[in-house]
Amino acid sequence: MPKVKPELFAFLDDSKIEATLSRLYTEALKQGWSMVFHFLPKAFKMFGKGIDWKMEKESFYDDKYIPILPYQGTFLYMQARALNAKNIVEFGTSFGISTIYLAKAAKDNGGKVISTEYMPHKVKIARQNIEEAGLSEYADIWEGDARETLRNINEPIDFVLLDGWPDLVFPIFKLLEPNLKKGAVIIVDDVQGFQPSMQDYLDYIRKPENGYISTTIRPKKAMEFTIKIS
Numbered sequence: 001m002p003k004v005k006p007e008l009f010a011f012l013d014d015s016k017i018e019a020t021l022s023r024l025y026t027e028a029l030k031q032g033w034s035m036v037f038h039f040l041p042k043a044f045k046m047f048g049k050g051i052d053w054k055m056e057k058e059s060f061y062d063d064k065y066i067p068i069l070p071y072q073g074t075f076l077y078m079q080a081r082a083l084n085a086k087n088i089v090e091f092g093t094s095f096g097i098s099t100i101y102l103a104k105a106a107k108d109n110g111g112k113v114i115s116t117e118y119m120p121h122k123v124k125i126a127r128q129n130i131e132e133a134g135l136s137e138y139a140d141i142w143e144g145d146a147r148e149t150l151r152n153i154n155e156p157i158d159f160v161l162l163d164g165w166p167d168l169v170f171p172i173f174k175l176l177e178p179n180l181k182k183g184a185v186i187i188v189d190d191v192q193g194f195q196p197s198m199q200d201y202l203d204y205i206r207k208p209e210n211g212y213i214s215t216t217i218r219p220k221k222a223m224e225f226t227i228k229i230s
């Protein structure tokens with residue numbers, strides 16, 4: 001994760017959000033070494049064909065942020081704004097870092113984000129963090145197993161972030177698929193690292209006859225991303 005600098009969040013033009021994201025990423029960075037030691041023995045696999053999620057101990061993640069990186073958050077926000085996404089759905093809230101980026105996009109687009117998390121202590125803290133960022137009005141955190149909670153989505157969906165446990169990407173996607181609008185964008189994190197656990201999803205969305213265009217993106221060289229908003 002890059003060093004936390006307020007400039008990373010300046011484009012959001014909101015001092016409360018900048019302060020909250022700076023605090024949360026600083027806390028997440030403190031877990032960096034335990035993440036490095038956890039994944040070090042598996043590094044060979046992670047950067048090769050990837051790890052099967054079934055080999056992971058879920059309890060290790062009870063207190064872990066495992067957030068999207070700031071440049072991923074930037075990309076999510078910009079994409080959601082470019083789409084004018086009003087109905088945004090997220091699988092995997094954790095402590096609310098990605099939800100803050102999505103809720104800010106929802107606020108600016110006149111919409112809302114529904115995110116879901118099954119660890120009650122994470123839900124409680126995520127709600128507090130989102131409130132601290134001043135975004136409670138734009139984010140609903142549904143507590144419970146996404147395989148149940150997300151059955152209650154009835155509205156057409158513009159934008160999806162799937163960032164829960166990797167082996168659930170395909171079942172959760174299938175649950176949401178009937179409500180996806182034409183032009184909806186679906187982003188899945190951890191494709192590099194846990195690809196074997198989401199191979200069923202990748203095989204499905206990469207078949208043009210299923211109605212999607214999909215590829216893994218790995219932006220390495222800086223590009224300026226601009227949206228005309230007025």
Ligand SMILES: C[S@@+](CC[C@H](N)C(=O)[O-])C[C@H]1O[C@@H](n2cnc3c(N)ncnc32)[C@H](O)[C@@H]1O
Pocket residue numbers: 065066067068091092093094095096097098099116117118119122144145146147163164165168
């Ligand atoms: C990688 S973390 C999410 C990180 C978050 N998106 C962020 O960027 O801050 C994945 C989260 O998904 C949650 N999760 C995993 N399986 C779930 C399920 N079946 N239902 C709801 N939440 C789940 C985990 O408890 C964990 O907090």
